Amino acid sequence: MLAAAVLPLPLPQQRLLERGLTQREVTCVEHRHRRRTGKRLTLDELDATLLALDQLSLLPEQARHLLRSTPGVELRRMCQTRRGWCSYRKTLCSCASLCSSGEEVTQPRFPQVLAFDCEFQPERFAAVDEDGRILYDGLVVGDREDTTLRGVLSCDKPNLQRLDVSALQKELLALQSSGCTFIAHTPARDLEVLRLPYLPVVDIARCGLSRDAQTASLKHMAQMHLGLKIHAGGRAHCAVQDARVVMAIFQKLFSQDVPPSSSERRNVSEMAH
Structure with a gap:
């Protein structure tokens, strides 16, 4: 047969x-x-x-x-x-995340305003200055590092920068002493990641609201103030992109009479993609 x-x-x-x-x-x-x-x-x-x-x-x-x-x-x-690869969202993104490229962070001294965002499991921290430049972008590492790094592709793990939490705390407190203003969206959990629960932060979700008013999501605020659609489809969020959105909303709310710079316009337009 x-x-x-x-x-x-x-x-x-x-x-x-x-x-x-x-x-x-x-x-x-x-x-x-x-x-x-x-x-x-x-x-x-x-x-x-x-x-x-x-x-x-x-x-x-x-x-x-x-x-x-x-x-x-x-x-x-x-x-x-x-677009480049984004290790946060595991897709192509306009964030130019440093975590995926292995590039060194070039940190200007003492920005006037620092917008930050954290993602969880694993704990990752990103922060940008007034022009949207990335000042921090990496894993927050404490006494014991999370070696599993759930949700991160194995090829990305070696390139993720490690931010020692103690050193990061000192740098952020030094920025505070220099007069830097920290901004974020509902930062309570973010401050837990940084182990800095009492760091003074402007919460853009509460700007213009009464004490008992319900806060809006960053997705809703981005649509309302910037005309941007973010967090589509329930995908993982990009801390770099969210930090830039926070900065753009802050500048829109508190600098209505100041036209955005060319770099700000570029960063905001790229966020929508």
Whole structure:
């Protein structure tokens, strides 16, 4: 009795397997494409997506994650904007996060205003100055570092900068002594991460509100004051992007008569993407 002939895989499946996806992931990619478009994934469509990805400076694991998590049409659109990889959201982003690039933070001395945001599990801290420049961007490390780093791709873990919490506290207190104003959105949990519960911070969520009034989410404030849509689809948040949004809202609320600088306009327009 002759053995049944083994049929070759369709070319789109072969391409995705060559990029390191598992057979199960390949099947999910095809099913998602069919649900969204009502058509089968063609080789031409997939090759266009792969070509767009190859134009970016991505690690193989980052590219694989995008292929298995993002529809091809959306992924090609994102690639056209030349965004960089964001290890917070695990997608392409305009934040230029230092955590994913391994670059050194260039910190100007004593900014007048510092906007910050923290993300949790793992604890990560990002802060920007008045011009949106990143002053801090990394893991907050205490006596024992969280080695699991849940939610972070393995290829990103070596590049995440470590911020010793004791040294970070001293630097932030030195900034406070120099007259720097700290701003954030509902910073209570953020201050717990920094172990600085009594650090004076302007909470933009309470600006203009009575003591008992309900605060608005950063997503709502970004839409109301800046016309920006952030935190779409319930995805993970980017601390760098959120810190820049906080700064832009603060400048809008307290500097109504001062036109934004060119760098501020650029940073705000990029946040929407």
